[in-house]
Amino acid sequence: MSTKTYTLSNGKHIPWIGFGTGTAFYGQDASGPVKQAIANGFTHLDGAQSYDNEESIGAAIKASGKQRLDLFITTKLSPNFTLAPGESLKASLEGSLKKIGTDYVDLFLVHSPLAFRKDGTLPALWVAMEGLVKDGLARSIGVSNFKVEDLEAVLAEASIPPAVNQIELHPYVWRSAKSIYDLCKAKGITVASYNGLSPLTKGKGGPLDGILEDIAGRLSKDYGKTVTTGQVLQKWLIQKEVIVITTTSKAERIHEYLDAINVPDLTSDEIAKIEENGVKVLKRVYMKNAFAEGE
Ligand SMILES: NC(=O)c1ccc[n+]([C@@H]2O[C@H](COP(=O)([O-])OP(=O)(O)OC[C@H]3O[C@@H](n4cnc5c(N)ncnc54)[C@H](OP(=O)(O)O)[C@@H]3O)[C@@H](O)[C@H]2O)c1
Numbered sequence: 001m002s003t004k005t006y007t008l009s010n011g012k013h014i015p016w017i018g019f020g021t022g023t024a025f026y027g028q029d030a031s032g033p034v035k036q037a038i039a040n041g042f043t044h045l046d047g048a049q050s051y052d053n054e055e056s057i058g059a060a061i062k063a064s065g066k067q068r069l070d071l072f073i074t075t076k077l078s079p080n081f082t083l084a085p086g087e088s089l090k091a092s093l094e095g096s097l098k099k100i101g102t103d104y105v106d107l108f109l110v111h112s113p114l115a116f117r118k119d120g121t122l123p124a125l126w127v128a129m130e131g132l133v134k135d136g137l138a139r140s141i142g143v144s145n146f147k148v149e150d151l152e153a154v155l156a157e158a159s160i161p162p163a164v165n166q167i168e169l170h171p172y173v174w175r176s177a178k179s180i181y182d183l184c185k186a187k188g189i190t191v192a193s194y195n196g197l198s199p200l201t202k203g204k205g206g207p208l209d210g211i212l213e214d215i216a217g218r219l220s221k222d223y224g225k226t227v228t229t230g231q232v233l234q235k236w237l238i239q240k241e242v243i244v245i246t247t248t249s250k251a252e253r254i255h256e257y258l259d260a261i262n263v264p265d266l267t268s269d270e271i272a273k274i275e276e277n278g279v280k281v282l283k284r285v286y287m288k289n290a291f292a293e294g295e
Contacts, residue, residue, distance in 0.1 A: 171278025
């Protein structure tokens with residue numbers, strides 16, 4: 001893989017940016033956009049059982065002609081999965097592997113802690129997740145939408161700690177997400193973000209509008225070409241060593257996203273300004289059921 005990668009706690013590498021098949025493509029055939037993403041340089045693909053389109057990833061990979069080793073594939077356990085008698089986590093992942101057309105995923109995530117938090121089975125679920133690594137079906141395992149208390153419940157029992165926690169992360173959830181981010185950093189859990197462009201795509205009219213424009217203007221001069229406000233938001237994540245999970249239907253946007261890593265750094269004053277103003281708003285968009293009101 002030629003893309004810049006981060007090293008996970010188990011020594012495996014993960015590309016800094018991933019192409020998602022949820023949100024805009026939820027429940028739809030995403031093979032065209034995924035094929036376009038691979039053709040234009042994405043190597044990291046982010047799927048989920050609940051998106052109901054894992055076959056799209058398989059079809060796009062097949063059409064791309066890429067070698068399996070050149071790609072990093074993530075999928076996520078259905079939030080409807082339970083540890084009830086007769087249910088098998090292994091069989092669940094095997095179902096995904098069949099749809100994707102591969103014999104392993106690079107990363108398998110618990111999509112939501114909610115059901116397991118409610119009945120106290122997070123540690124038991126995690127033991128089953130560890131079995132998937134031992135069986136060779138997942139190279140790395142991790143979690144998504146986990147709060148501090150959920151991470152602590154898993155870490156207390158884990159012999160393989162979660163490699164990744166994929167969470168909604170942008171300045172308009174920073175007030176709530178900072179404690180999760182800090183715990184992940186302290187425990188060697190790599191944070192991945194989704195909805196990172198939210199202040200631009202869903203939060204216009206907020207206190208960051210002018211600040212992001214000003215920073216994009218300053219960076220455009222230093223970079224010698226246009227830097228967008230979306231790239232400023234992605235750069236904020238990159239400088240926190242957070243993986244960017246994004247998506248698009250447009251080839252030109254793919255180039256914009258992949259170039260974010262090359263944009264000159266935000267200054268510490270710019271980062272402080274983004275965070276001081278970001279925390280004035282709390283605008284969570286996804287997985288609200290896993291967080292209390294105001295979290
Ligand atoms: N773990 C979880 O619970 C969870 C939850 C949500 C999402 N995810 C994952 O994260 C992936 C990405 O999520 P996201 O969609 O929230 O990512 P995002 O990076 O915040 O937003 C990407 C979307 O923004 C649009 N966009 C980009 N720049 C824009 C601009 N300047 N103006 C207007 N629209 C613009 C793109 O549309 P265009 O097609 O127009 O470019 C695209 O649909 C999902 O596909 C999924 O894989 C995971």
